[in-house]
Amino acid sequence: MTTDTTTFGDTVPFHHRHIALENRDDVYIVGDVHGCLDSLETLLSTLDLGSNDLAVFVGDLVRKGPESKAVLDRVRRSPRLVSVCGNNERRSIDGEASLPTLDAVDLRYLESLPAAISWDVGGVHHPYHSFDGTVQRFLETAVNDPDVLAIEAAIFRTASGSQVIESLLEAAVQAVRTEAFAPVLTAQYHN
Known part of the structure; x- marks a missing residue:
């Protein structure tokens, strides 16, 4: 390491x-x-x-x-x-x-x-640190690289109006296979 x-x-x-x-x-x-x-x-x-x-x-x-x-x-x-x-x-x-x-x-x-x-x-990158210089820069580079075939992302949380989401949408528009998911947390309660 x-x-x-x-x-x-x-x-x-x-x-x-x-x-x-x-x-x-x-x-x-x-x-x-x-x-x-x-x-x-x-x-x-x-x-x-x-x-x-x-x-x-x-x-x-x-x-x-x-x-x-x-x-x-x-x-x-x-x-x-x-x-x-x-x-x-x-x-x-x-x-x-x-x-x-x-x-x-x-x-x-x-x-x-x-x-x-x-x-x-x-x-991994902690979601409360700014995505601007890391994840966002990576996504912008990947979206504009003609050799990139796919982008996959697991998104825990983002702010409203997130540029990360905008970049993933742009990738999809440019026909880059884009997969993103956010984990769903559920709880079951006793009546």
């Missing part, structure tokens, strides 16, 4: 980590732990990560739940667990949110988390 600072096009530099998956068996994408260590441990137990497996977190390891420090300790001590920096990590770094249990070592770890993690056929 390598970590570098890269630039998409020549516009917006950002902290990025590229991961080679050739020697990985399974890769799991995990969202929003929010300081809930018991839930994280239950999930990791269910996944039963092998030595060649990887769990990639989409940020929001901290805040809301009671054990943010323990979650950070759990993630950072395993080479099979990696994360991007989410909005809750960013708020802690910027001092906009207080987590008294986190110390200077924890904050340095949060600062070290990349804005994006990618691999040859995909990647």
Whole structure:
């Protein structure tokens, strides 16, 4: 695995980590732990990560739940667990949110988390960071590249009037096979 600072096009530099998956068996994408260590441990137990497996977190390891420090300790001590920096990590770094249990070592770890993690056929980028310099730039380039045959995107959430959605629509108009989906969350309640 390598970590570098890269630039998409020549516009917006950002902290990025590229991961080679050739020697990985399974890769799991995990969202929003929010300081809930018991839930994280239950999930990791269910996944039963092998030595060649990887769990990639989409940020929001901290805040809301009671054990943010323990979650950070759990993630950072395993080479099979990696994360991007989410909005809750960013708020802690910027001092906009207080987590008294986190110390200077924890904050340095949060600062070290990349804005994006990618691999040859995909990647993760926390949805609360601006899409302008990363996802949007990628989509604009792909839409205008005559060699691109298809664009596939899993969209968790976007703002109203999102340029990401406009670019996907433009790709469809230009006859680029375009597939995008948003996960649907449902809940069943007792009467």
